[in-house]
Amino acid sequence: MFSLEGITTAVQDWLFIKFNPTLALAIECVIVILLAITLFAGLGLVLVLMERKVAARIQIRLGPNRVGPGGMFQTVADTLKLIMKEGLTPDSADKFLFNLAPFIVMMVAMLLLAPIAFAKNFQIWDINIGVLYISAISSLSVIGILMAGWASNNKYSLLGAMRSGAQIVSYELSAGLAVLTIVVLTGSLQISEIIAAQQNGWWIFKGHIPAVIAFVIFIIAVTAETNRAPFDLAEAESELTAGFHTEYSGMKFALFFLAEYINIFIVCAIGATLFLGGWMPLHIGSWEAFNHIMDYIPSSVWFMGKTFFLIFVIMWFRWTFPRLRIDQLLNLEWKYLLPISLLNLLLVAVIAILGWHF
């Protein structure tokens, strides 16, 4: 059976036989970095195309279909165009911060790749505080956005950045509490252990209704956290032209754009890992034959399938709903989502203590 695990162990064994441990580790680091960057670029291209195709299907049109078969290379062409464009820096902008901001946003997205398990035993860094790491790092992206909005010296950018700041900081709470429910159920912060705990059933099935509530809250909160419609107030096109990245052009804009899509991928990957079992195949109780068939599907396919399903759901939101107003957005978080997720966490704690989950 095809598995990424075999490849990684083979490479590691070979490296450690050929070189001394320090050098082998260094080479491994380089390989991982290259793979991460490749994944980054690849994901950006795929997700942008996917968004445009999904949007086109929802909006009774065809979407990109000129560059390559079925418009496959449309994003490649777009990226080339953006690379060749001039990266303008406004005269009155704070040049250092203005140029730094897109890299911070990008770096945060990149750092978040580390603890994600893409397949069985295929993970860059299985840190023992994985969930905490994700929550901590993901909240850093707001710094990049605030920096971009402030340094642009543009009123629209500033308004967009301020909205974004208020929004991300608020929704971080609900997302964190939703994640905590799974931590309470599993009793571990480590990603690999959370996945291992879902061997005989995903948390969304095992955790009764509270897990489902937590899942719904998580999806809403991460949609808001990634500044996606219906919570795309930070870049509300009809209100603030483009929000915090109004002044950005060329590759610097492309970095923001890419980071948005990578962030979507990452939050969906986290959602899939925590609630839908990550790379774990779908197992149903004592259906031995069914479980065996499911085991034959490679774990990477399971992971990507779940992640892309969640990405599709988030794209579906965007092309269906109108945008909320800023005060409605904050009302939703502080008056509804936060109390509900707090109560939900309490409920989950009771369930976990009494051992009611399967």
Next chain:
Amino acid sequence: MYNQTEIIKDTTDLGPEGELVINMGPQHPATHGVLHLVVTLNGETIKKIEPHLGYIHRSIEKMCESLTYRQFIYVTSRMDYLSSHINNLGCALLIEKGMQIEVPERAKYIRVILSELTRIASHELWLGAMAMDLGAFTPFFYTFREREMITEIMEETCGARLTMNYIVPGGVMYDIHPNFQKKVKAFIKQFKEKVTEFEDLVTNNVIFQSRTKGIGILSAEDAISFGCTGPVARASGVRCDIRKLYPYDVYDKVEFDEVIETAGDSFARYIVRVKEMNQSIRIIEQLIDSIPEGDFVGKTKNVLKLPKGEFYTRVETARGEFGVFIVSEGGTNPYRIKFRSPGFSNLSALNHMAAGSKIGDLMATMGTLDLVIPDIDR
């Protein structure tokens, strides 16, 4: 979710240092054209809106003075390009009234059907654009699907898709295309099937309702004092449908309701327009099968000369009351011409409606005013 008076109270009376002035437009995605709004903000709350006009002023009124009575009608298509038929109709009606030209029944029927089709097309475009202002992109494509059918009907009969010049003094320029009736009926059928899609996608959407209900309230008194007409005034409970009050062509022969809402908020304006589309369909249905045979244009002189005096007519466009005022010295072209465009008066109420609300509400308010900038600037 909140009421507007609460927000107005919140508008803290900070000095000038607490204010943020942003220029919305002339290039801005939400102004749908080259409208320039100078918006004074206090955080997210709007303190004052000042519209600056003139970016697309083409001095149409002055231009009309050097054109003959046959020619100047065509220029009016370029004012409110979304209801060019109705603009043309207004001018044609004035000349017919001034020169006592007899219009054949067939031409009257065609004019009314085309006016109502124009109204539907205009409202469809508005619906999509307004949903886009609120951040929903998808309805735009759904409304354009139906609008496309109307545009095709127009293309066949009038030879143009946007700025139609089909209505002339005394009737219409050509007879209708043989496919006209068939295609209009096909359109009515599709429209009735698909109108529920908007209900599901927009009207019943919780976010849409919370974004529009109680937003941008305009009372009936204010609507009258600002001179608002059309769906904007009717949403505030003012009866002002020219088709009912001063029927022209065959509007007195058809049955339709004047849609009146009393709430005066953005949602009421939305509902008025959606219901108006249904009323337009009702009018077309009554007329489409009974277009009388006969001439499509009455007998007129080659050179039209209005008698000396002052003339005024008004028609109901998709945006409200469109008035034409001509002072004639008896020559071949008007001495002075003045258009009363609905958009101008409706825009003047914007500051009153949106001050004290959030930036997001400005989009909901401005979107439901249905502004067409070339109509305001002329």
